[in-house]
Amino acid sequence: MATEEQARRLVDVLATELTSRSGDVLRHDRYYRGKHPLRFASDEFRKYCADRYEGFSDNWVQPVADSPVERLTVTGVQAPGEVKADAELWGVWQRNALDADSQLGFLGAGNAARCFVLVWGNPDDEENPVVTFEDASTAVVQYEPGSRRRRRAAMKMWQDGFSEFATLYLPTEVWKFERPLSAGEKKSPQMAEADAVMASWTPRETGAEPNPQPNPMGVVPMVELPNRPLLASEPVSDVSGVIAMQDAINLLWAMLFTNADYASLTQRIVTGAEVPKVPVLDSTGQKVGERPIDLKKFVTDRILWLENPDAKVDSWPAAQLTAYTEVIEVCVGHIAAQTRTPQHYLVGKMANLSGDALIAAETGLVKRAEEKQLWFGQALREVFQLICLARGEDDKAKAVAGGTVLWKDPQSRNLAQLTDSLLKLKQIGFPFEWLALRFGLTPPEVATLMEMRAREAEFDPVAAIMGGGTVEKPPPPGPDPADEGVP
Template sequence: MPQPAVESPEWWRDRLYEKLSKRSGDTEVFDAYYECEHPLPHLHEKARAPFRRLLKMSRANYCELVVDAFVGRLEVAGFQSDVEGDADQAAWRLWQENNLDGGSQLAFLEAAIHGTAYLMVSPASGGGFRITPEHPTQVIVEYRPDASGVPAAALKLWLDDWTAKLCCTVYLPDRIYKFEAPEPKAGGRPRWSRREVTGEEWGGTNVLGEVPFGELANRPRMLKPGASELRSVTGIQDRINKTISDRMMTQEAAAFPQKWATGMEIPLDDNGQEIEPFDVAVNKILIAEDAGAKFGQFAAADLSGYLKAKVEDVHDIAAITSTPPHYLLGSLVNLSAEALKAAEAGLIHKIYQRRRFLEEGLERTMRLAGFASSQARIVWKSPEWRTEGELVDALVKMGSLGVPREVLWERWGATPQEIERWRKLGEDALDRALAGDVAAEYGPKPTAPASGPVEG
C-alpha cells in the first residue's frame, strides 16, 4: 500500500496515531499508580496464591497523596486586563459558561498524572466559543520543528461505543479532516476511511486559523514533553508495598507465638500415629497430668524494622516530590507555625514553578477564544495558607506604607470579580456620603411655589 504524501491529512493521521498510541501505553502506568492499581509485591510463585489476599491489602497509595497535594492548590481565580473596557469580565464569563472551574481542575489533575493535558477551543453553535478539557490519551499535538512552540497539527481520537467504531479528527491550521475505522483487534492497525458528517464538507475550513488546542504541560524540558509527578517515585511506592506485605505475612505467621511443651508423653492413636495433645486458642488453657511437664512460648516477631523501613521510604517520597512529610505520614508533634511554613516551602516553590508552564497553555486557550494576552492575563489563587490574623496584620502594615487598597484586596485573596464589586460598593458609599454632606451644609433645595392668583 503506497505511503501517504508528507504533511497530507492521511500522513498526519498515521503519524499522530502512532505517537499517541505509544504515549498512552507509557502513561497508563502512572494512571494505575494514582488509582492504587500498583503491581502486587513479588513473591515466590508457590506462595502467591495463599497470600494473595494479603498482597492486595498491602497497597498504601502515597502516589495519590503526592498528586493531590500539588493539584489541590492550583486554582484560577480570574483574569486581569491592561486595556480599557470589560475584557477581563468577558473572559471570566466565557470561563464560567464553559464550567472551567471544574474543567480546569480535571485538566490540571491529568497533567500532573500523565505529564500533559489539553483544552480544546471550538466555535459554539449559538456563537462564541466552547472550551473543553481533553484527556492526553485521546489528544496529541505536534509542533513545527523549525518554530518552537508553534503547533503544526493535532489529532483527537476516541472509540464511539454506540457504533463500535474508532473515530479521529486531524486538525491543521487551515483544515479539519475526519476519519473512522472498525474497532481494531488488539495489536492491529485501524483501516481508516473518510467519516462523512451530514451538513459538513469533508476537509472543512478551520475557522480559528490555528490548531485549536492549548497544551497544559507539567514540568516540560527544552527537548522533552511534560512529565508525570510520579515518574521518580513509582519504584519507592513498590518498596513500600513490599515492606507492608512482608510485615503482614509476619503478622499472619506470628499472630499467636508458637508454644512448646516438654516432660510429657505424647499420646498415640490406634494406628500408632502421634496425636497433637492440645487444641491451642486464645480462650483455652493448657493442662497436663505429667508432674514434669513444662510449658512456654517463643518470642513474638519484632515488627519495628518493617515500620521504620516504611517511614524512611515515605521520607524519600516527600523529599523527591517536595511534598510536606506530615501530609504523607499524617502526624504532627508540637510544630510551630514557622516550622509548618518551612515544611511547605518546597511545595509552594514547586507550585509556582509548575504554574508558569500551565499558564502558557491557558493563555493560548484564551487567545484562541478571542482574547489577547493583555486582555486575559491569568490570576491564580495563592497557594500559601496563612492564618487570618497573620494576613490581616501584614495587610494593615502594608496599608500604612501607602499600598493601594485594591492591591491589599488582591493579597487577601479576593478574585478580580470580588475586587471590582468591592470597588463599586466603595464608590457608591462615597457618593451617598458626599450627597449627605451637601444636604447638611446647604439645606434642602427650595421648592417652587404653587401656581395661582397673586393678591395685590
C-alpha cells in the same frame, strides 16, 4: 491545504504516537486510583502470598498528585496595559465550567505529564466558544521541528461502540475520520492483512457539514499544558518517580501482615516429650491401640497435660513488627523529600508547630505550585488567545497574547497573619483593590466589593474615611475677587 491522503497519513502517525504514550498514561492513572500490582521480593513469597494480598495497596501516589492541584486556581486574565482582569474572557471561562474542569486538567497533567485544551467556535452562541480540557490518552499536538510552541497539527481520538474516531486540526482546515475497531481474533496472515485494509481511516460522514471543514481561526486550536517540561525530552509526570517506592511500601506491608499472622503471638515449645496419645477401644471396651491427640484441641481448651518428667516448656517471643513500620516511615519520608510534599500531608503528625514552622514546611510545595503556574499559565494565555480568535476578535487576541494569567496565591496563611500583613501594606500606600486581590478574592468579587464601598461612601462618607476608604472631594474654591492685587 492538505490532501485526503496526506491527512490520513498524518492521522496514522499521530495515532501511533498516542498508542505509544497510552501505556504510561494508563499506568499512572491506575497508581493514582490505588490499583497497584503487588511486587514480590522472592518467588517463594509470590507463591504463598500472592493471592492473599491481591488488590491491597497503601496509596501514597494520590496525595502527592493532589497536593499541588489544590493550590492551582485561575482567577482571570489581564491584557497588558489594563488595570483590571478581562470580564468577557472570564465569562467564557465560567460558562464552560472551567473553574471546575481546570482542576481535572491540572490533575491529569500532573499524572500523565501533560494535558490539552481544545477551543472551537460555538454555532449556537458565537460569543461563547466551546473550551474543553482533554486527557493525554485522547489528544496529541505536533510541533514544528525545533520548536516547543509553534503548532503544526493536533488530533483528538476516541472510541464509541465498534468504531474509532479521529479529528485532525490543521491551521487551515479540520478533517474528521473513522475506522472500525479490530475484534482481536486470531486469523490467518491474509485475513489479518485484509482486515487492516478495511480498518484504515476513512472520512467520516458529517451530513451537511463539509469534510474537511475550514478553520476560521487560522491556527491549530489545541494547546498542550506540559508538566515539568525539559529542554531536550518529554515532560515529566509527578507520580512517575513515586511508583518504585510505592511498590516497596506495599511489599513491606505484605511482609508485616504475614509476620503478624504467623509470629505476632508468643509461640510455646514443648521439648523432651512425645505427642500425647489416647487409647483406641473396640466395641467391648478393650484397648486395641493408641492414636495421637489432635493438638488443635489443646489450643481450643488452652490446657496441656504432660506425664513425662523430662518434658520442658519453652517459648519464642512475639515478632517485633515495628521494624517494618520504621522502614515504611523512612520510605514515606523519601517520597515527601523527592516530591516536595510536606510530611504532615503524608504522615499526619503535627506537634505544636508554629505558623512560621508550617510555612517553612510547605515552602517546597508552594514553589512546586508556582512552577506549575508558570508553565500552565503560559499555555492558558494561548488558550485565552484562541478564545478571542474564535470570537472573531483578532486585535484582542494579539493583546492577550502578551497578557498575564491571574492565579490565587498558592501559599496558605493564617487569617490573622494575612490581615496583619495587608494592613501594613495599606499603611505604606498600597491601594485597596490590590490588597483585596492579595486577600484571595477573584477579580469579579473585587469589582463587586469596590461597588459596595462606593455605595457606603455615598451614605456615610465620614465612616468611609475612618474605615480607610476614599471619598470624592470637592474641588478647592477659586480665588476671591476682592483679594485680587493683594500679594
